[in-house]
Amino acid sequence: MTKSLRFAPEVSRGRRFDEPPHPYRNCFQRDRDRIVHSRAFRRLENKTQVFTTPLSDHFRNRLTHTIEVAQIARTVAGALGLETELVEALSLAHDVGHPPFGHAGEHVLDEQMQRFGERFDHNLHALRVVERFEQRYAAFAGLNLTFEVREGLIKHSRDYSAAHHPELAEYRLDELPPLEAQLIDPADEIAYNCADLDDAFEARLLEPEEIRGEIEAFDQGYRAAERLYPQANRFQLFNEALRRLTDYLATALIEGVREAVQEAGVETIEQVRTAPVRLARLTPEASAASKALKAFLSRRVYRSAAIERDSLEARGKIEAVFEYYLRLPEKMPRFYRERIQTEPAHRVACDYIAGMTDKYLLRRYAELYP
Ligand code: MG
Numbered sequence: 001m002t003k004s005l006r007f008a009p010e011v012s013r014g015r016r017f018d019e020p021p022h023p024y025r026n027c028f029q030r031d032r033d034r035i036v037h038s039r040a041f042r043r044l045e046n047k048t049q050v051f052t053t054p055l056s057d058h059f060r061n062r063l064t065h066t067i068e069v070a071q072i073a074r075t076v077a078g079a080l081g082l083e084t085e086l087v088e089a090l091s092l093a094h095d096v097g098h099p100p101f102g103h104a105g106e107h108v109l110d111e112q113m114q115r116f117g118e119r120f121d122h123n124l125h126a127l128r129v130v131e132r133f134e135q136r137y138a139a140f141a142g143l144n145l146t147f148e149v150r151e152g153l154i155k156h157s158r159d160y161s162a163a164h165h166p167e168l169a170e171y172r173l174d175e176l177p178p179l180e181a182q183l184i185d186p187a188d189e190i191a192y193n194c195a196d197l198d199d200a201f202e203a204r205l206l207e208p209e210e211i212r213g214e215i216e217a218f219d220q221g222y223r224a225a226e227r228l229y230p231q232a233n234r235f236q237l238f239n240e241a242l243r244r245l246t247d248y249l250a251t252a253l254i255e256g257v258r259e260a261v262q263e264a265g266v267e268t269i270e271q272v273r274t275a276p277v278r279l280a281r282l283t284p285e286a287s288a289a290s291k292a293l294k295a296f297l298s299r300r301v302y303r304s305a306a307i308e309r310d311s312l313e314a315r316g317k318i319e320a321v322f323e324y325y326l327r328l329p330e331k332m333p334r335f336y337r338e339r340i341q342t343e344p345a346h347r348v349a350c351d352y353i354a355g356m357t358d359k360y361l362l363r364r365y366a367e368l369y370p
Contacts, residue, residue: 003081003150005269007178013147017140027146028085031195032092034143036039038136040068040129041098044251048102049192050302051199052310059199062095062102068195069094072250075185077180079254086180089352090152090281097126099354100361103302103316104311107341108318109350116346125354126153134336152181158187175273179257181289182272182280184254192250193293200301208238214296217289218245252286259283317365318353324368325349 009026022030035041044063060068070091077087099105099122103149109120127150131142136187154160154168155177162173176182196217198208212219224239230328232240260279266272272279301307301324331344336352353361 002179002258002266004267005179005261006081007086007148007180007269009083009085011269015144015146017144018275019144025219026085027148028089030144031143031149032085032089033091034136034145035093035096035130038130038134038143040134040355041092043355043357044095044098047098047100048105048314048357048358049199050102050196050307051203051305052101052314052358056202058202060195062098065191065195066092068191069184069188071184072191072246076183076187076250076253076257077328080179082180082183082259086148087183088150089149090156090181090184091125091187093130093145093153094131094156094188095122095126097122097124097354099125099318100356100358101311101314103320105354106172107353108315109322112322113346113350114317116344118347119200119356120350123154123157125351128351129355133351148181151175152184153219156181156184158182172273175271178269179272179280181308182278183253183257185237186280186282187250189290189294190246190253193297194242194246194249194291196297196301199247201238203306205301205304205306208234208241210300211296212241215245215289215293217243217248217286217357221224221245221248247284249282249290252282253280256280256282256286264343274338277294294311313357317361320348321361321364322353322370325352 009028012027015027021027025033041063042064045061046061049060049062049065070088071244073083075093077084099109099120104138106122130145130150130153133141134143137142137144151171151302154171160168160173161232162169165173196210199207201208201211212222218241221241222237224244225232225240229236229240257280260281262278264271264275266275266279281287283339326345326349329340329348330337332352336348339348356364
């Protein structure tokens with residue numbers, strides 16, 4: 001049923017600069033490869049997802065998180081008969097605009113930009129990265145990605161109004177993106193909810209018993225594993241419960257999209273674009289479970305003393321580095337320094353810092369404030 005809603009590479013609106021077709025890779029596969037070979041993608045390895053403390057080598061970073069999103073989103077898209085190559089390109093690109101130190105980094109840059117009546121938004125930053133900051137081609141700045149990948153980058157998780165963002169007019173802000181882009185946000189949520197449980201267990205912030213008391217789907221998986229493997233230890237049972245939870249949520253996304261498409265009577269990509277609401281969603285039951293999980297993680301993990309301590313420290317350092325370059329913008333590397341002629345220093349400093357890895361920011365901080 002959803003097969004007719006697949007966004008085939010043949011109907012792409014193409015690239016900003018025309019390029020001859022590749023003999024055996026379609027345009028979305030090429031976009032995926034361009035993203036994988038970009039600097040912004042490689043930097044994800046040294047950007048925090050949630051856990052910054054060097055307590056364990058097993059915590060997700062933004063790169064491994066990205067790979068988990070791609071895997072879930074591809075699976076869901078494949079089961080629905082959608083265009084998996086587009087979904088993969090979008091998944092791999094979805095966090096390239098993320099600053100160092102996770103949400104702490106995002107908040108502090110946004111706060112700093114508000115001093116100048118502007119905002120920092122990681123989706124819009126991702127678009128700037130792939131349009132301007134990646135320097136890989138002699139013929140143009142950026143990666144020259146297809147329209148659909150650029151559109152999906154800004155529309156995958158929220159709606160932007162044309163009144164506030166006239167610069168995004170070409171992306172038809174009054175239209176929803178294709179299902180391939182709509183899938184990224186729920187797949188992201190499944191990936192991080194499950195991964196954050198795992199990392200919190202690894203960090204000894206959460207015990208399986210507490211999760212079982214709060215999250216019914218986790219408890220069901222745990223009980224099923226106990227029945228099947230009476231000899232298993234708690235680490236094995238935890239992992240069995242977690243993979244069942246991931247499977248439950250991914251399956252619920254597949255079923256949720258099918259139901260939503262059917263209920264809305266949607267049969268073409270045009271109808272997906274003009275539907276009153278997004279159609280990529282979990283089934284109602286799983287959606288409630290996912291909300292409960294998110295609230296639980298927020299209360300017990302994201303706002304825990306350990307995470308808050310780390311993010312406070314990170315915020316202070318980012319603020320200090322921002323302040324420094326605002327005062328002495330000529331100290332930025334040439335690529336950024338040159339832009340001060342035509343753009344305000346706060347925007348250039350924000351772009352520079354948003355591109356930094358955690359490690360690079362800490363190095364700059366140590367140098368600037370010895
Ligand atoms: Mg993400």
